[in-house]
Amino acid sequence: MFVAFLRDRAALFFTLALPLMFLVLFGFLFKGATSPHVKVAQVGQVAVLDSVRGDERAGLDQVLTITQVPDEATALQKVRKGDFDALVEQGPNGQVVVRYSAADQVRAGGVQAVLQSVIQSANQQATGQPPKYTLAASQVEDQSLKPIQYLTPGLLGWAVATGAIFSASLSLVSWRKKRLLRRLRLAPVSVGSIVGSRVLVTCVVALMQTAIFLLVATTPVFGLKLTGNWWLVVPLVLCATLAFMSIGLVTGAIAKTEEAANGINQVIILPMSFLSGAFFPLDNSPQWLQQFSHVFPLRYLVLAAQSVLTRGGGLLDCLPAMGGLLAFAAVLTALAWRLFRWEDA
Structure with missing residues (x-):
């Protein structure tokens, strides 16, 4: 078995190269990530933010992106959808009002930490006097919302x-290796029936995964709160399953062994x-890594699932993602068809 492993160049390459590839990946991923960068919507004038000038302003811009939004209702809607990490507006008696989304506790904590630092810096300049500014933070959703809102879709x-x-890839390799594909080719069964059966089984498994995830996450232990259009995750998962199956068909057409x-x-x-x-x-x-992430179909599944499951999104929020996933599936399925072999050469 060891000799066979050494002779399988594909399995040898991916087994030995994988740790090195992840070292490079995480090295680039966290390079220079010394402080959280958050995006906030500012409604009207906020004295503690507007008063920051010079080098302090440049430092603030490195960790905080401030966008002026004309009214509070629009800003709250964008925070709920995840377009902004928080809403900031001026309150009475020097109070800085922050409304954040609890769907992502990491970003919510980053928003409060950055603004608290700005407020402390402004208060220190008024030595010997009562604090000029205070922070009043609250989440835009119901207080029962928990981090599970972000974790479940991902x-x-x-x-x-x-x-x-894995189901598409390993099945194809195993069937070819055991000459089951050859037998199916000679049997009075159409190729469409074989492919359709594999697709149907995989889609059923994906829906079972979805049902299990939602059932567990919505228990009182975790407390997931589903929004009104949560059922849109069903067609979204079906479209995503076809897209990911197409990846498995390509890898299954290339690989000669299950290990590879x-x-x-x-x-x-x-x-x-x-x-x-x-x-x-x-x-x-x-930034270049964030742009590179747009080529992965999983990104669109995760963002659309977050929108319809926990952020009140509707059909228009997931329809572009479903269309893109189906287009991706069509392209890679065509490639897999060109690479497909009934038997090993």
């Missing part, structure tokens, strides 16, 4: 992607999961 997307890619297929799949799934926001947001990563 982990669900990762689970769907992993199941679809497993290595190729891992080197695709793990970086895609980290670079798609399935586990944590990418706001602190370099």
Whole structure:
């Protein structure tokens, strides 16, 4: 078995290269990420922010992006949808009012930490006097909202992607290696029936994963609160399953052994999961890396699932993602068809 492993160049490459690739990946991912960068919507004038000038302003801009929004209702809606990390406006008696989304506790904590630092700096300049500014923070959602609102869509997307890619890839390699594909080709069964059966089984498994995730997350232990259009996650998951199956068909067409297929799949799934926001947001990563993440289909599944499950999104929020996932599936399925072999050469 060891000799066979050494002779399998694909399995050898991905097994030995994978740790090095992740070292490089995380080295770039967290390079220069020394402080959180948050995006806030400012409504009207906020004295403590407007008074920052010079070098202090330049330092503030490195960790805080401030966008003027004309009215509070629009700003609150954008915070709920995740376009901004928080809303900031001037309150009475020097109070700085912050409204944040609890769907992402990491970003919510970053917003409060940055603004608290600005307020402390302004108060220190008035030595010997009562604090000029205070911070009043609250979340835009109901107080029962918990971090599970952010974790569930990301982990669900990762689970769907992993199941679809591995099921398509390993099945294809195993069937070819055991000459089952040759027997199916000679049997009175159409290719469409074979492919349709595999797709149907994978879609059913993906829906089972979705049901299990939502059932567990909505228990009182975790407290997931679903929004009104949460059911849109069902067609979204089906479209995503087809997209990820197409990746598995390509890797299954290339790999000659299960070990090689497993290595190729891992080197695709793990970086895609980290670079798609399935586990944590990418706001602190370099700009070029954030742009690069747009090529991964998992990113669109995670963002659309977050919108419809926990942020009150509707059909228009997930329809572009579903269209993109189906287009991705069509392109990679065509590529897999060109690479497909009934038997090993």
